[in-house]
Amino acid sequence: xxxxxxxxxxxxxxxxxxxxxxxxxxxxxxxxxxxxxxxxxxxxxxxxxxxxxxxxxxxxxxxxxxxxxxxxxxxxxxxxxxxxxxxxxxxxxxxxxxxxxxxxxxxxxxxxxxxxxxxxxxxxxxxxxxxxxxxxxxxxxxxxxxxxxxxxxxxxxxxxxxxxxxxxxxxxxxxxxxxxxxxxxxxxxxxxxxxxxxxxxxxxxxxxxxxxxxxxxxxxxxxxxxxxxxxxxxxxxxxxxxxxxxxxxxxxxxxxxxxxxxxxxxxxxxxxxxxxxxxxxxxxxxxxxxxxxxxxxxxxxxxxxxxxxxxxxxxxxxxxxxxxxxxxxxxxxxxxxxxxxxxxxxxxxxxxxxxxxxxxxxxxxxxxxxxxxxxxxxxxxxxxxxxxxxxxxxxxxxxxxxxxxxxxxxxxxxxxxxxxxxxxxxxxxxxxxxxxxxxxxxxxxxxxxxxxxxxxxxxxxxxxxxxxxxxxxxxxxxxxxxxxxxxxxxxxxx
Numbered sequence: 001x002x003x004x005x006x007x008x009x010x011x012x013x014x015x016x017x018x019x020x021x022x023x024x025x026x027x028x029x030x031x032x033x034x035x036x037x038x039x040x041x042x043x044x045x046x047x048x049x050x051x052x053x054x055x056x057x058x059x060x061x062x063x064x065x066x067x068x069x070x071x072x073x074x075x076x077x078x079x080x081x082x083x084x085x086x087x088x089x090x091x092x093x094x095x096x097x098x099x100x101x102x103x104x105x106x107x108x109x110x111x112x113x114x115x116x117x118x119x120x121x122x123x124x125x126x127x128x129x130x131x132x133x134x135x136x137x138x139x140x141x142x143x144x145x146x147x148x149x150x151x152x153x154x155x156x157x158x159x160x161x162x163x164x165x166x167x168x169x170x171x172x173x174x175x176x177x178x179x180x181x182x183x184x185x186x187x188x189x190x191x192x193x194x195x196x197x198x199x200x201x202x203x204x205x206x207x208x209x210x211x212x213x214x215x216x217x218x219x220x221x222x223x224x225x226x227x228x229x230x231x232x233x234x235x236x237x238x239x240x241x242x243x244x245x246x247x248x249x250x251x252x253x254x255x256x257x258x259x260x261x262x263x264x265x266x267x268x269x270x271x272x273x274x275x276x277x278x279x280x281x282x283x284x285x286x287x288x289x290x291x292x293x294x295x296x297x298x299x300x301x302x303x304x305x306x307x308x309x310x311x312x313x314x315x316x317x318x319x320x321x322x323x324x325x326x327x328x329x330x331x332x333x334x335x336x337x338x339x340x341x342x343x344x345x346x347x348x349x350x351x352x353x354x355x356x357x358x359x360x361x362x363x364x365x366x367x368x369x370x371x372x373x374x375x376x377x378x379x380x381x382x383x384x385x386x387x388x389x390x391x392x393x394x395x396x397x398x399x400x401x402x403x404x405x406x407x408x409x410x411x412x413x414x415x416x417x418x419x420x421x422x423x424x425x426x427x428x429x430x431x432x433x434x435x436x437x438x439x440x441x442x443x444x445x446x447x448x449x450x451x452x453x454x455x456x457x458x459x460x461x462x463x464x465x466x467x468x469x470x471x472x473x474x475x476x477x478x479x480x481x482x483x484x485x486x487x488x489x490x491x492x493x494x
Contacts (some may be wrong), residue, residue, distance in 0.1 A: 001183055004094045005050050006064030006087045006174050007103035009043035009119065011141060013234040013311020014109055016073035016464050017363045018415070022082065027395060027414050028257045031069040033090055034494060039390050042163060043070045044103040045170030046137055057178060062097070064090035070415045072310040082111035084120050092128055099133040099181050100124055101174060106157070107232040114237045114476065118147030125151040135177040139163065140200075140230040142420070144191060145239045154180065154187045154247055157227040159211050160202050162444040165387055176224055187224060190255030192263035194242040195484035195489055197233045197469050199274040200266075203446045207273050210266065222251040228266065233469050234311055240477045242266070268368070270412035270482050270494050275443065275458050277304055280322050283459040287328075290455050291435050297454040298332070300445075305463040307442045308364070311336055313362035314440050317370050320409075322361070323438065326368075326486030330406040330435040332425045335394070337362075339413040345376045345398035346430035350374045353403060358411070365462045374400035374409075378428030383412060387444070390403050392416050392472020399427045417441040420448035 029041050038172060044066045054061045062086045069075070091100065094237025102124075107218050108116035117136075135154040140146075140161065154176055158169045179185045179202060202211045214226045225247035228251040231240055234247045244263040249253035251471070278286065283301070290299045301323075306316035314337040323331055348354050353375045360369035374399060383397030401407065414430045419437035424431035431437055432452065439445055450456065470483040480488045487493070 001096040002061045003046050003099045004091050004097045005101050007044035007047055007066035008083055010069040011071035012103050012106040012109035014236040015466055016071040016311040018313050020069050020072045020075040022079045024066045024069040028070045031066045035061050037067050040310055041390055042107050042166050045167045046101045046103045046174055049170050049174045049324040062094040071309055075110035077111035088123055088310045101177050102136040105135045106138040107235050115145050118145045121148055121151035133181050135173055135174040140228055143237055143239045144229045144243045156225045160383045162446050163402035164447050183408040186250035187248055188252040190246045190259045192244045192259035194263045194321055195229045196242050196270050200230050201275055201443045206269055207336055209492055222249045222254055224249050234465055236474045237474050238476050241481050268494050277460045280459055283457055285325055287457055292414045298434045298437045298455045300449045300453040302458045303440045304442050305460055305465045307417050307440055307468055308415040310465050312463045312465050315359040315362050315366050315461055316417050317359040319459055328436055332424050332429050332431050332434040333409040334418045334436045335410045335412045337415045338411050342396050342398050342413045347377055348376050350376055350382050363464055365464055373403045375402050375403055385420050387419040418445050421452050449481040
């Protein structure tokens with residue numbers, strides 16, 4: 001069998017002031033045909049999985065381009081079309097093929113394109129016809145649109161949030177796709193619209209048990225796959241919202257019934273799934289109390305909303321400024337996005353001391369810049385961190401220490417959220433010796449930081465992420481969904 005595979009992915013926060021151009025993709029990840037490295041990115045695992053199993057499965061795999069940009073604002077019109085057309089031209093050159101298996105995100109929005117993935121998939125379907133099997137792996141923080149469902153034969157999303165299972169779910173999609181191409185199964189997709197939007201971390205209840213039940217149902221009674229499409233509340237597009245996707249083996253009635261049952265069950269949990277996110281003042285009081293009771297491990301603070309992984313700039317100063325003002329003096333900070341400060345640090349050199357203005361540059365919501373007297377303690381031309389089996393760039397990076405304290409700040413030039421504790425050790429910081437770790441991430445950090453933290457405290461601070469969908473000024477998302485409407489499905493109080 002001849003299989004074409006490629007990946008095109010980013011997550012677009014349509015409220016973000018940070019635009020996304022070709023350079024943003026190339027700075028984060030870009031690999032031409034056959035050039036994908038041996039480690040996957042979040043959305044490109046099907047490429048490596050197919051490469052790995054090609055000989056054993058008797059496949060001829062044609063690899064197209066793979067690219068990923070850190071989440072940000074709208075993708076430039078020309079950039080999306082260039083990257084899309086690269087893949088389409090590569091597919092044309094590969095024809096005829098028996099299947100197309102893609103790694104996508106599902107929340108990409110470009111200037112003039114509310115549904116980039118739907119546009120790409122529709123064009124792919126037009127090229128290959130109805131007899132070629134087309135499938136894709138998605139991030140759950142995506143928009144499941146009718147255009148995508150019409151073009152696809154099979155889709156599935158990661159189940160875990162944090163997305164620790166992105167490679168496993170890539171294997172899931174590839175395995176089912178190959179079985180379908182061999183005629184062993186006949187996938188049929190069923191979707192239930194939960195008519196809500198929320199935050200659904202699987203690192204805690206009730207989502208932990210909900211996803212465990214989903215996993216147990218897969219492979220039973222003609223059910224091949226189940227996905228929870230969380231939705232992405234920072235994407236102002238018509239189809240934004242939470243959905244259940246069930247793939248059955250030629251049993252659409254069973255799939256429809258199960259999707260509705262699971263969707264209504266999740267709907268009844270609305271408002272009960274998010275982690276406890278505190279305002280800064282009470283949050284820091286909690287941190288102080290935790291530090292006083294024991295200091296065996298650091299307390300990790302998640303600056304939840306100034307999260308580059310949600311498309312924000314990641315240069316917010318609200319939480320760090322409050323920590324400094326309240327006398328906290330043993331802190332590791334990962335990270336502040338500030339290419340200018342990085343440039344100054346490299347110019348000053350290791351051991352250099354200077355007055356440095358840090359953060360607060362991309363938007364008024366980021367807070368005031370911090371004017372600090374710092375010493376340069378670590379420099380890297382290409383900083384990095386892990387995310388499970390993948391490697392994430394920080395770009396040119398530096399670590400600075402506020403003179404007279406034990407406050408170490410990692411400054412980066414390539415925006416990324418914080419995933420794993422090795423971001424600190426890679427940048428010369430002994431994170432275990434700190435009392436507080438301040439990171440910018442909503443929940444993807446959890447798997448890495450939970451084992452090394454005394455506790456995790458989630459804090460909210462102003463940012464360009466729309467944190468309250470009931471009040472967000474959506475222009476294109478006009479559907480009636482919770483929490484904008486109290487009970488859109490009419491099933492009663494949660």
